[in-house]
Amino acid sequence: MSDTLASLREYIGGLPLVDTHEHVVPEADRLAVPQDLFSWFPHYASSDLVSAGMPIPVLEEVRNPAVPLEERWRKFAPYWEATRNTAYCRALLIAARDLHGVEDITADTWRTLSDKIAASARPGWYHHVLRERANIAVSLNDTDYIARERSDFALFAPVRRMDDVVGIRSRAELKQLERDYDTTVHSxxxxxxxxxxxxxxxxxxGYVALKNAMAYRRPINYELVSRHEAEQIFNRLPNYLDELRARVYPGVGLGWAEAKPLQDYLVHQFIRAGIDNHLPIQIHTGLQEGDGNLLVHSNPLYLANLLCEYPEARFDIFHAGYPWTSEVATLGKNFQNTYVDLCWVHVISPAVSARVLDEWLETVPANKILAFGGDYRFVEGAYAHAVMAREVVAKVLAAKVDEGYFSAAEAPALANRLLHDNAWDLFKLAERKRS
Ligand SMILES: [Zn+2]
Structure with a gap:
């Protein structure tokens, strides 16, 4: 190991992180359900199990606390062997080792680990993992389903998703919005x-950003649509026959392609409101979590018109647009209002995130690179991701110092920017509400 890497590892190991993106469930909600090994498979590693061939009903059994643990392990083990090579699974091995002192997940160790996970279900575990072990100063938490009143403002800064409004396609959804926001919507x-x-x-x-995750539902090209065109679509939503049918067939409504002009219009309204209220806009691009997605919908180059249209907005482009990582670099380079974000990427592949960060450091101004967002529902995943992110940043900076691209004196300040300061400034976290 080079001296540069050793000293950067030590320096970066001591830095507090700003975490640009999580989906962590409120601690009280987690404490309300029993925990075991398979609580670590709500997403990511579970998607790899399915990718490896696990049938969905088997995954459901593995996750079902009513099924005896031994039986769940027996069904899980062959697929675990097939997937333990992926970075999603490596992250779980890091969490098992560091947080519970269990070196591997095997036929001999799984029960011990599972018991330790069960025993960790106590108030204060979140603080222990996120603050004391991961040294995360604050995590931006995407609260699509998390009530604000149950959010822990000491650890989290909430992010408001726009998709429930923007994604509207049916009268039933409109009615739901009216209930959720205690209002009426007739136009x-x-x-x-x-x-x-x-x-x-x-x-x-106290929300610190807006979030758009529409790439899971439709292409992310948000065209400039006339009010008239949007209103025509809106006026087709209250199909009263559909409303009656929706009680039986909840999927009823306009297809996404039909609803798109209205949705596009609403995305532009959210961006304008974000500008007026000084809230940055986080946008999902690239890989979607889960099995069987239409990746082509999430191409970050679709966003160029928004980036052009709203120079006064601040856009945080998620997930490095993986696999369109160079495309995201060009957006960050071309547009003053565009930040590039490695959230989720170190656990997709540390080799990819290292390659991308290396390229971004040569292409994108350092004040606009955000190098860590855990993107987990459970804190142990966020912890492991933080470990991986620190290692990637240390390795990339050390290599660039050793090859003479940066001086040794420049690297620590860059690490601060990438892992803390840029996100701290972008989301105005010094001014955030803490209760
Ligand atoms: Zn996410």
Whole structure:
């Protein structure tokens, strides 16, 4: 190991992190359900199990606490052997080793690990893992389903998802919005007013960013649509026959392609509200979590028109757009309002994140590179991801010092920017509400 790497590892090991993206469930909710080994398989590693051939009903059995643990392990083991090579699974091995002192997940060790995970279900575990072990100063938490009142503001800064409004395709969904926001929506104007109210309320409630994850549902090309065109689509939502049918067939509504002009219009409204209220906009691009997605919908180059249209906005482009990582570099290079974000990527592949960071450091101004976001629902995953992120940043910076691209004196300040300062400044975390 080079001296450079050793000293950077030590320096970066001591840095507090700003975590740009998590989906961590409130601790009280987690404490309400029993924990075991398979609580670490709500996403990511479980998707690799399915990719390896595990049938979905078997995954459901493996996750089912009513099924005896031995039987769940027996069904899980062959697929674990097939997937333990992936970075998703390596992250779990890091968590098992560091947080529970269990060196591997095998026929001999799984029961011990599972018992330790069960025993960790106590108040304060989140603080222990995220603050004391991972040294994360604050995590931006995507609260699509998390009530603000149950959010722990000491550890998390909440992020407001826009998809429940933007994704609207049916009258039933419109009715749901009316219930959720205690309002009535009878026109496009009402809906646009609701967007403004949601964003203003988000600021008052301490949210620090808006989030768009529509890449799971449709292509992310948000065209400039006339109000008239959007209103025509809106006026087709209240199909009263559909509303009656929706009680039986909840999927009923306009297809995404039909609804797209209205959705595009609403995305633009959210961005304008984000600008008015000084909230950055986080956008999912690239790989979607889960099995069987339409990757082509999430090409980050679709976003260029938004980046052009709203120079005064701040866009945080997620997941390095993987596999379109060079495309994201060019967006970060071309647009002053565009930040590039490695959230999720170190656990997709540390080889990829190292390659990408190396390229970004040569292409994108360092004040716009965000190098860590855990993107986990459970804190042990966020911990392991933080370990992997520190290692990648140390290795990449050390290599660039050793090859003479940076001086040894430049590297620590860069590490600070990438892992803490850039996100701290972008999301104005010094001013954030803490209760
Ligand atoms: Zn996410």
């Amino acid at each position: 496009l104007d009402d809906l646009v007013r609701l967007v403004g109210r949601i964003v203003e309320r988000a600021v008052a409630d």
